[in-house]
Amino acid sequence: MDELIRAQIQQLAPLLAEVAAAIHACPETGYKEERACALLAGHLERAGFAVERGAAGIATAIRAEHGGATAAGGGPTVGYLAEYDALPEIGHACGHNLIAAASLGAALALAAALAAPGAPKGRVVFYGTPAEEGGGGKIRMLEAGAFRDLDIALMFHPYHRNELEYFALGSYPLRITFRGKASHAAAAPHEGINALEALLLTFNGINALRQHVRDGTRIHGIVREGGVAPNIVPAQAVGEFYVRSDDPVYLEELVEKVQNCARGGALATGAEVEFALTGPVYAPMKNNQALLASFKRFMPDLAEDVPPTPSSSDLGNLSQVVPAIQPLLAISEARVPPHSPAFARAAASERGRKVGLQAANALALTGLKFLADESLRERVTAEFQGKNSG
Numbered sequence: 001m002d003e004l005i006r007a008q009i010q011q012l013a014p015l016l017a018e019v020a021a022a023i024h025a026c027p028e029t030g031y032k033e034e035r036a037c038a039l040l041a042g043h044l045e046r047a048g049f050a051v052e053r054g055a056a057g058i059a060t061a062i063r064a065e066h067g068g069a070t071a072a073g074g075g076p077t078v079g080y081l082a083e084y085d086a087l088p089e090i091g092h093a094c095g096h097n098l099i100a101a102a103s104l105g106a107a108l109a110l111a112a113a114l115a116a117p118g119a120p121k122g123r124v125v126f127y128g129t130p131a132e133e134g135g136g137g138k139i140r141m142l143e144a145g146a147f148r149d150l151d152i153a154l155m156f157h158p159y160h161r162n163e164l165e166y167f168a169l170g171s172y173p174l175r176i177t178f179r180g181k182a183s184h185a186a187a188a189p190h191e192g193i194n195a196l197e198a199l200l201l202t203f204n205g206i207n208a209l210r211q212h213v214r215d216g217t218r219i220h221g222i223v224r225e226g227g228v229a230p231n232i233v234p235a236q237a238v239g240e241f242y243v244r245s246d247d248p249v250y251l252e253e254l255v256e257k258v259q260n261c262a263r264g265g266a267l268a269t270g271a272e273v274e275f276a277l278t279g280p281v282y283a284p285m286k287n288n289q290a291l292l293a294s295f296k297r298f299m300p301d302l303a304e305d306v307p308p309t310p311s312s313s314d315l316g317n318l319s320q321v322v323p324a325i326q327p328l329l330a331i332s333e334a335r336v337p338p339h340s341p342a343f344a345r346a347a348a349s350e351r352g353r354k355v356g357l358q359a360a361n362a363l364a365l366t367g368l369k370f371l372a373d374e375s376l377r378e379r380v381t382a383e384f385q386g387k388n389s390g
Contacts, residue, residue, distance in 0.1 A: 030131030062128030095158030192233030
């Protein structure tokens with residue numbers, strides 16, 4: 001059965017390369033991925049999947065289930081997650097075009113294998129998940145019940161080095177707005193309340209706080225608004241921050257500490273302060289080690305000689321309720337970081353195409369192994385339930 005998967009992936013190779021190239025050539029940002037969504041949905045429909053476009057009430061989301069005798073026969077459900085949103089201005093500098101193609105290939109290959117005589121029972125579901133780059137598409141889909149009856153969730157992510165375990169931090173996107181009082185900065189500064197100074201004091205407070213936070217924590221921000229002219233005391237200042245932690249309970253505590261830094265800035269200057277979320281709250285990632293070990297078996301050349309590097313993803317939220325993995329595979333040299341123009345070029349390179357094909361093969365084989373091996377299913381479930389109850 002493994003050889004059937006490998007043969008299917010090789011047969012699909014030209015199509016997957018075409019899909020990855022087409023999505024790369026037409027980058028679309030979060031919740032605007034109309035062409036990518038239509039392209040993927042079309043291929044799934046032609047392969048016999050029952051495709052729900054606009055899944056979870058999101059125009060560019062997809063839920064596609066493999067139909068026919070396999071689905072009717074019951075068994076566990078394997079889900080493949082596709083991302084296809086691009087970054088503003090620099091396009092597919094996170095390689096989501098390769099994620100989409102690899103998950104498509106894995107879903108098509110596993111569905112074809114399950115139709116063969118002697119195949120294990122099971123279902124294959126492809127999920128098109130928009131707006132990973134800050135929009136939280138998976139969170140919205142999760143809340144709408146799109147991942148119902150799912151046993152495992154599989155995907156890969158392009159990167160600039162190989163990291164089997166995806167270290168995703170929980171992330172709280174926080175906007176802090178200070179409101180003061182405008183005045184002439186030279187003639188009557190004493191009549192003003194400087195909102196920008198309150199924001200700068202907040203940055204100073206956060207810098208002091210960084211010395212006394214746990215490992216696995218990140219706090220970083222920018223000045224979104226700081227005044228209109230040097231001779232006017234700034235009446236409003238706005239900062240935007242990401243507060244991150246690998247512990248969801250500590251994340252809440254950390255957000256409160258950051259807000260206290262802002263409250264101190266407001267108290268010192270006399271400004272008023274307001275807090276607002278600027279997007280969904282991302283949960284930390286729970287990597288299922290049993291699934292990762294199975295994936296690694298089908299990627300024998302995968303090296304793990306570096307510690308994992310932190311980032312954040314809406315996959316973290318899904319991993320809290322479904323066993324999930326997202327190994328990171330190198331499509332570029334280590335000096336080429338994601339979210340850079342050079343990485344966008346790597347996402348359209350021959351190396352990127354080959355890595356995406358290898359990922360599709362390993363993801364499909366991992367799904368097949370899960371369906372065929374009861375002991376693996378038991379290990380995956382036991383590990384996941386143990387983590388949730390800890």
